[in-house]
Amino acid sequence: MGYTLQYGQVAPYLGYLAEGAMLSFGLAAIGFLCGWLIGLICAAISEYGRGPIRWVVRAYVVFFLNTPILVQIFFLYFALPDFGILLTSFQAVTIGLSLNAGAYLTEIQRAGFRSVRREEREAAITLGFTRLQAIRYVIVPHIIKVLYPPLSNQYILVTMTTSIAAIFGIEELTGRAYNINAITFRSLEIFSITALYYVALTFFASTILYGIGRYLFRIKAKVF
């Protein structure tokens, strides 16, 4: 590395890094969307389900919330083959991201459902709506307003978590930073620029999410 910072040497790779950012975005999108679906189903089961399935969901959530995602993915990648399940690094990472995000998104959406059950009854009584009308005009808008900020927040967190993929050789933003480092050895320069890329990425994402929230749903909450 030497005693002088030479950002000039890493300049040619900025575009390459940016492409990695797009892969990070893709990973985050997959992880978040799958996690959101898992969360939705599990939250529904938690709130409206009956019997042992609720314990299974509870165990899943508690387990994934109290263990590090890195070790979760290590297990998926290194331990599952012993049970006959062979995953590529990409599969292990996306499944790990999804399952991990799913646990958080279960809790978030469960809280959302909870906040709605009371509204549900009150709305039906005071406004004389039919069940369907109540759902459409009161409950759904309420759920959207309640869930949008924490969901947006979680999306940003998932985006940051995707950097773990580098450990598994995936060439998203951090992974590419490792590559460039291996070529140029300008370590501090490269990783500090990568850090700035993440800051830019999350600012960009939170601005867009805030904008969507503000103008589409009229939600004034700050995102991240």
Added chain:
Amino acid sequence: MPQLVIEGLSARYGTTPVLTDVNLSVERGEIVAIIGPSGSGKSTLLRVLVGLLKPQSGSVTVAGQQVNYDSAAALKQVRDRFAVVFQQFNLFQNMTALRNVTIAPTIVKKRSNSEVQAEAKRLLQKVGLGDKFNSYPDELSGGQQQRVAIARALALRPEVLLLDEVTSALDPELVGEVLDTIRTLAEEGMTMILVSHEMAFVREVAGKVVFMADGKVVEVGPPQQIFDNPQAQRTRDFVRRILRH
């Protein structure tokens, strides 16, 4: 010599003017009531007096000395002369009533503990809370809290007491006990500036009533003038509206 003279006072919050060219004088022992619609700058005026807001222009003269808002030491001196009671959230929630009253004299004015304690107890008894020394604010009613706040203000031995809508946040049945306390202080000759919506009370105790609107002083006069014979149209409109209640 008047105790307090305000001349041409103007102040802003950011770029919004909240006080424009306010003139007012207060004699020793006088009770001045400030009335007016919301946003008229009444509370802001009090805040400037106690040094929480710096004015853009104009002057405030206390006991013949002009206040220098740029000097921390000068502000400290001014604050020593005033004591303020707000509409709510006055009392320090993490301290008992007694501690609330004793803390400033002990810590800031550095008076002796025993002397401050004795005076604090006397003041709390004076406002009718002799049995609530060790109660925390969340154990007291709104009226009781405001009375402790008044006792706390008195413990500072101010020359002028500023009361900022102290009964506006109270349930109606608790307003009376606070007004009684203020009435007693008025009878004892305490100089007071009170911002209030309690028009009957204002008419009863105030020596001078100031009507403010849009950050300006619209009219000043004795209660009989302001309420029964207002000179300015704006005053007339306001009085007519509120006295309809």
Added chain:
Amino acid sequence: MSELELFLHPGNLRLIWTSFLMTASLSVLGCGIGFLAGFFLALMRNPRIVPFAPARWFAIVYTETFRRIPFLVKLMVVLFAFQFAGLNVSLFTIAVTTVALTAAAFASENVRAGLESIHANQWDAAEAMNMGGFTALWRVILPQAWPVMIPPSMTYSVGLVKSTSIASQIGLFELTYAARIMTNKGISAGLAFGTILILYFVLCYALNRFAAWLEVRLATTRHRRA
């Protein structure tokens, strides 16, 4: 030796225990230093206490930046920054620094929110009585703000404990690294990573239950005398 014998060998158990302590001390030290630093950052952001604009800007820039960088990237930056500065520090120091930098950013936001939850009149009443900024903070504001700030801090600490697993990437001998070592010695990945997962679970779950208990205690406790 069978896998189970390898696993239950005292040397191996000692390895697990040492790495568990490493994770614990890394978390405690990192959070401790970080929360303290974050506390001061929050004070810098408050014009009533530090009426010095550059301090405010620094605190804001620091918080917004370090919140948005993934742990792994921060770890790399810290590692190479120490190298660049010519300082030959231990891996533990590098890891603790990263955890502390992360904790500080969070704590800065948390403390700020806690202070803001106290009604402005509390500050104003104190100021009008000529109580200086620090006196007001110490005697009036903080005693009321603590109960608000502690629950999120506990929750965040659990998250940081989980983040420490990434420190394994620079070769620090904590729990996750121990799992890799175990697989190298011939223990199956399932047993190795499974054990480590359970150990993390125990640590985090215990912290979470403690946090929940603390939250209940704080909600019902009498405020301290100032």
